[in-house]
Amino acid sequence: MAGKVRVSSYAVSADGFGAGPDQSLETPLGVGGEGMHRWFFPTATFQSMYGAGQGETGVDDDFARRGMAGLGAWILGRNMFAHSRGPWPEDDKWKGWWGEEPPYRCPVFILTHHARPSFEMKGGTVFHFVTEGIEAALERARAAAGDLDIRIGGGAETIRQYLTAGLIDEMHIAVSPVLLGRGEPLWAGLDLLALGYDIRESMAGERATHLVIGRKETV
Amino acid sequence: MAGKVRVSSYAVSADGFGAGPDQSLETPLGVGGEGMHRWFFPTATFQSMYGAGQGETGVDDDFARRGMAGLGAWILGRNMFAHSRGPWPEDDKWKGWWGEEPPYRCPVFILTHHARPSFEMKGGTVFHFVTEGIEAALERARAAAGDLDIRIGGGAETIRQYLTAGLIDEMHIAVSPVLLGRGEPLWAGLDLLALGYDIRESMAGERATHLVIGRKETV
Numbered sequence A, B: 001m002a003g004k005v006r007v008s009s010y011a012v013s014a015d016g017f018g019a020g021p022d023q024s025l026e027t028p029l030g031v032g033g034e035g036m037h038r039w040f041f042p043t044a045t046f047q048s049m050y051g052a053g054q055g056e057t058g059v060d061d062d063f064a065r066r067g068m069a070g071l072g073a074w075i076l077g078r079n080m081f082a083h084s085r086g087p088w089p090e091d092d093k094w095k096g097w098w099g100e101e102p103p104y105r106c107p108v109f110i111l112t113h114h115a116r117p118s119f120e121m122k123g124g125t126v127f128h129f130v131t132e133g134i135e136a137a138l139e140r141a142r143a144a145a146g147d148l149d150i151r152i153g154g155g156a157e158t159i160r161q162y163l164t165a166g167l168i169d170e171m172h173i174a175v176s177p178v179l180l181g182r183g184e185p186l187w188a189g190l191d192l193l194a195l196g197y198d199i200r201e202s203m204a205g206e207r208a209t210h211l212v213i214g215r216k217e218t219v
Helices: A033-037 A044-050 A059-068 A134-145 A156-164 B033-037 B044-050 B059-068 B134-145 B156-164
Strands: A005-013 A017-019 A071-077 A107-111 A126-130 A149-154 A170-176 A197-204 A209-215 B005-013 B017-019 B071-077 B107-111 B126-130 B149-154 B170-176 B197-204 B209-215
Touching (some): A005 A033, A017 A156, A071 A134, A071 A156, A107 A134, A134 A156, B044 B059, B059 B209, B126 B134, B134 B149
Parallel strands (some): A005 A149, A107 A126, B071 B107
Antiparallel strands (some): A005 A017, A170 A209, B005 B017
């Protein structure tokens, strides 16, 4: 059985933005964007990936852990991988935001208009660059993931494209109690009801409200 | 001391709509819009206003009760008062959605492009029709409310106009775990941070997440 295609632990602000404006090397999540992720940083799941401390357990951590479990491949928009835009420099030193040993530990397919050779990092993460669009990336991710799930990591525009194409099976959104005012909107102009989705689960966490969106049940 | 200008118990869907599409006599909240209000109907506050039962107490009810306390005047967009559009019929029988004894029990100022005489209902509600715009309506509401608060009841477009003009002191939003897909957007294109607002309080209720938005503290 093929794994699910899912979005997990995707944080949006109360006013509906998935990232702040003006992404740069200094502000990879856009201006103010880190505020949306305040629910995630203290979790035991995040701390075990990056941190020094033990981290907290609870509802937020349960969702964070579910988001990392059973994954066989990731798909990321190029802006999730790099702050640069346009063609890759010939001798590109940029290996992503995550240091020598990224937390993915499986194939990661980056959507881009500019080809670049694949490369492998410590811990099993392999970055591939896909120029043929979202369906081609999903096909390659399926082949890599086998029975495991494929996680669409973001950003907002990438998720919107996959939702619009009806290719996402399940989406966990963490709504954070912050305002961004500007940035990358997740919901704007996206008629999720018409696309066949509704809300399956809603749960208050310690620092965010968790929504699980799935395909409407058809009898 | 003048009362606050506030929005209270204003429900939005998870995807940011304050009402569904296609408002009509049969669907005053727009198609699917009643789903956003599911947190409000069971509360003791709502039941004491309209219902037969006792209603439930708890976080949702606390917010609903705060929303009704200390009010001296309301301001409503015309679509909150009527499903009709355009000039009022000369002998208009429409007295609002709320029956003979509306729950306001104070002056209610309706924003409209079409003049209509004021009239009083049982229980002290007086409907006034203001054609000179949002600031004129607020002036009249202030004069009527004295030291009590003024509640901007909605709809989304009316709230957006008052926010854009910087005239709202406090806004309580109940974010409901439903998707609408289409309708009247509350947040779209509104940079609340730039307008000087941020989130003061976030609390999980029984059936909605409550956000209180206020002016940023200035030292």
